[in-house]
Amino acid sequence: MSKELAVSTLSGAASRPAAWVRSSGIVLAGSLLIAVCAHISLPLYFTPVPLTLQTFAVLLLGLLLSPRLASGVAIAYLAEGALGLPVFAPTPAMPGLAHLLGPTGGYLLSYPAAAAVTALLWRRIARGTVGAGLAAAAGSVVILACGALWLGIFTRVGVQATLASAVLPFIPGDLLKITAAALIAGGLKRFRQVNT
Numbered sequence: 001m002s003k004e005l006a007v008s009t010l011s012g013a014a015s016r017p018a019a020w021v022r023s024s025g026i027v028l029a030g031s032l033l034i035a036v037c038a039h040i041s042l043p044l045y046f047t048p049v050p051l052t053l054q055t056f057a058v059l060l061l062g063l064l065l066s067p068r069l070a071s072g073v074a075i076a077y078l079a080e081g082a083l084g085l086p087v088f089a090p091t092p093a094m095p096g097l098a099h100l101l102g103p104t105g106g107y108l109l110s111y112p113a114a115a116a117v118t119a120l121l122w123r124r125i126a127r128g129t130v131g132a133g134l135a136a137a138a139g140s141v142v143i144l145a146c147g148a149l150w151l152g153i154f155t156r157v158g159v160q161a162t163l164a165s166a167v168l169p170f171i172p173g174d175l176l177k178i179t180a181a182a183l184i185a186g187g188l189k190r191f192r193q194v195n196t
Contacts, residue, residue, distance in 0.1 A: 026065065026069060026073070030061050030065070030070075030076075030077075031074075031076045031080055031087070034054055034057040034061070034073070034074070035077065035087035035088075037052065038052050038087060040052060046165060047165040047169065048151075049103065049104050049107065049151065049166060049170070050104075051170070053177070054089065055140060055143055056180060058111045058118075058139065058143070059114070059115075059140060060136075060180075060181040060184060060185065061073050061074075062115040062122070062135070063118060063122055063135065063181055063184075065115075067115075067119040067123075070115035070116060071112040071113070071115050071119075072112075074111035074112040078100065078108060078109070078111065078112070081108070082100055083096065084096035088108070089104075102154075103155065104150075105150055105154075106147040106148070107143055107144075109146065110143045110146030111143070114140070114143045117135075117139050117142050118135045121135035121138050121139075122185070127189060128186055129182050129183060129187075130182075132181070132185040133179065133182035136178040136182055137178050140178055144171075144174070148166035151166040
């Protein structure tokens with residue numbers, strides 16, 4: 001083995017733990033962001049699904065992280081909640097795993113896929129603010145579709161009633177969240193380009 005190859009191999013091995021620590025820190029910080037946003041919640045009288053900022057956090061993380069890391073953050077968040085940590089939106093008598101299996105479980109369980117879809121699409125299309133908005137919109141569609149399907153099965157009501165309680169009330173708020181996430185991600189991208 002040449003000296004250069006040996007040095008390269010050793011430096012690669014030394015950087016693996018550092019990369020693992022960095023990724024772990026990102027996962028922890030990202031799951032904390034989702035948890036904080038979950039507690040910014042407004043219950044609605046006509047549906048068991050509250051308005052929260054969770055989806056904003058999921059979409060933003062999808063725009064800021066790689067597909068694998070964004071999905072990993074969402075999985076860590078769900079695992080924390082399943083273990084009983086108070087990371088989900090406040091709901092009476094629905095701790096831990098029961099929250100994942102309750103009426104809002106479809107939304108929650110869609111987060112890893114929505115984060116990955118958002119991250120993947122933004123890397124495939126133009127990476128400006130408009131591209132970020134389109135990618136975040138696709139992630140939002142994943143969340144709303146999974147949430148509506150789950151809630152429809154859970155409540156055993158028709159398609160119109162499910163759409164009225166699981167999708168339509170959330171579209172205006174989701175448009176604001178998509179816009180905010182896209183503006184932040186686009187702004188950070190421009191900031192990095194200027195400072196490199």
